Amino acid sequence: MPVRTLAAVVVVGVAAALLSAASLSLAGAATGGGSGGAHDVDDGNANSTSPPEGPTGTVEVVRVVPNPVAAEDRGESVTLSVPPGTALGQFVLDDGEQRVRLPNRTVGGRVTLTADPDAVRNRSGAGTTDSDTDAVAGPPGTGAIVPVALSALANGGEDLQLLVDGVVVDSVGYRDAPEGAAYRPEVGSFSPLGATTFPVRATGNASATAYVLPDAPEPPVAALREANERLLLAGYTLTSERVADALVAATERGVRVRVLVEGGPVGGLTHAEARTLDRLVAAGIDVRLVSGPHARYAFHHPKYAVADDRAVVLTENWKPSGVGGNGSRGWGVTVRDDETAAALARTFHADFGARGARSWSAIRPTRGEFRRTDGANGSYPTRFEPRAVPVEQVRVLVAPDNAERAVVRRIDAAEESVRVLQATVGGPDQPFVRALVRAARRGVSVRLLLDGAWYAREENRAVARALNERAASEGLDLEARIADPRGRYGTVHAKGLVVDGETAILGSLNWNNHSARENREVVLTLRSRGAARYFGRVFRADWRGGAWRLPVGLLGVLLVAVGGALSLGRGIEFEARENEDGAAVAEDRVGW
Known part of the structure; x- marks a missing residue:
């Protein structure tokens, strides 16, 4: 049975002295998630504006392939995302040298414009006719293929504009196109052809079990x-x-x-x-590995x-x-x-x-x-039991398709608090970290906890120092720390955050550009106060380096001191809150 602990904010001098003697520091405790309103933000790049509204709704250029793996760059293409029932003929594509009026077709969803439909289809098998659009359905990510007399797209770079009646409804520019890659404006980088372009998948109510x-x-x-x-299992290693x-x-x-x-x-x-x-x-299981030039x-x-x-x-x-x-x-x-x-x-x-x-x-x-490694054999206590939690909405994010912009947008929508646990981050100017700074500048309470393992310690200390100095100079409620496991775990490998006490986000996404833009990653966003509360409590314990447990002797002295204070009519205010393992932990008066 866990030892029940007493945590208090004591306003009498003798109790404060005892706390100091016990070498406890509550002043730096993190502030916790409050109860903000629900946010289900649209996905997009938080650092750029959304395309203007055209006559038929929002229209975007979502992919450009300027340098396909084919002789004479056959199969160059531009892919649009348009609302259902859009009259394609109202649009003009301008590359700065030539303006091309698009064909008079009624389309919806993804539409790929190309001067060589066969080359586009042959990237991944034959397409099929779409009778509703009079176009041809192409490989994944292309949607319907529409023949257009496009001028050649320069491998060195182009600036493209999509216009309606002379008004720009979207624009995109790229530079130095690698062979066999597609430029994705939402992330500002190229991805290999054949990479998926999944949207964020949002579901309704669900039941879940959260654990650490x-x-x-x-x-x-x-x-x-x-x-x-x-049973489908995907991983990095097994x-x-x-x-x-x-x-x-x-x-x-x-x-x-x-x-x-x-x-x-x-x-x-x-x-x-x-x-x-x-x-x-x-045993007869189909096992595949992602590797090789493809x-x-x-x-x-x-x-x-x-x-x-x-x-x-x-x-x-x-x-x-x-x-x-x-x-x-x-x-x-x-x-x-x-x-x-x-x-x-x-x-x-x-x-x-x-x-x-x-x-x-x-x-x-x-x-x-094959290389040899020493197996992990650490033994650690169970402090946080699994918790069944109701979920209002689940959002499935994948990288490089949509995870970066979705996470950044959720941080940009934060109103009260953001709590982040990461092994490392890509530096104080990484997009995720910049979103934390923007949140702090709006008055949001921000805490970032990083791993203290020997191989990451110096890098993480430098990041924490830079962020804390910025917070001090600007007066921001922003703090970064290095984790102290204190025997409760070995190293930090989590990649999670809690926003406004109502949303928990977790998965394989490391906070660096390589992970967000070049790896396959999977993340879940849970709109669930139960999940946010659970992971928030774990974060709080990890932030403090474990719940404070008073030695029995010191606890007795403290109780005597408290009794004496009460006999003198002095007020003592206690704030006790049970942690997931049933132990009370100190509540910082700054607020969680």
Whole structure:
């Protein structure tokens, strides 16, 4: 049974002296999430304005392919996103040298304009005729293909404008187009052709279980063990024997099991992972790795699973130090909801069926190519039990498609508080961090907690110092700290935040441009006060380096002092709030 602790704000001098003698510091405690109004913001780049409204609604240029892998750049294209029933003929595309009137077609959704429809279709198989638009449906991400006499798009760069009656409704510019890549204006960078362009998927009410690691290693594996029809597991690495046991048991009872992991993790594949993947293949499981020249992303870095109608999304890898509870601080959630599971399954199948996903049996390296690692064997207490929470809305985010802009927009909509736990960030000028500074300048209380492991300590200290100096110079309610595990976990590996005490965001997205723009990542946004409260309490404990527990002797002295103060008629105000493990922790008067 946890030792019940007493936390108080004591306004008598003797109690304050005792607290000082116990070397406790509450002055720097973080302020917590309040109850702001619900925000379901539109997705978009928070650092740019939305396209103006045209006669038929919002129209955007969403993709430009100036340098396809084909002779003479055959298949150059510009993709638009237009509202249903749009008369395409009202638009003019201007590249600064030539204006092209678009064909008189009625279209909707994504429309790809090109002078060579066959070349565009051949990027990924034949297209089909769309009788409603008199256009041709193309490969994923292109939508309907419409022949247009486009002038050549310069590989070195172009500035394009889309006009209606001489009025610019959208514009886009790119520079130095790499071969075989598509420029995506919403993130301002190129992605390999064939990369998905999924929108944010929003679902309705759902039930969920929130948990943290290393405290609760059972929930993510429990979902795998309970699958009856399908089990799709995606990850960066996979070495957990418990997870492998669950996958093998599932396939033995007739569940359709598929596994997709990264084929070239930093440092290379390990002997432990090779053994795990060999075992899965021997059990009849289709195991594929994202690797080779046709891989669409720098790294396949998500950590999620789809088990029937349940979606498991984690910040941790499928290995002992992650889901095994033997090391890192991580966040996780299991959502029971058909729509959320379907959205993740779409992402999985898009990646599993891509050309860059190759069978483990076909590409398995020789034994000498694997590296050896020491297995994680840490043991940590359970301080935070899993918690069932109702969810008003789930939003499925994926990178590089939409996660960066969605997270930035949610921070930009914050009204009261933002609490962020990350291993590292890309620096004080990284877009996510800039969003935190903007929030603080609006009067939002902002806290950023970073990992204190030896390999990240100096970098994180520099970031924290820069942010804290900025906060001091501008008078902002913004503070960054380095985490102190105090035996409760090994290192910080979580990638999560809590906004306004009503929204929790967690997943594999690291706060750097490489992760947001070049990796495959998966994130869930939960509009749920229950989830926000749960992860907020964990953050609060980690921010303070653990709940304050008074030694029994000191507690007795404090009670005597309190009794004496009361006998003198002096007022003492106590604020006690139970943590998730049932222990009361000190409540900072600045407010959480």
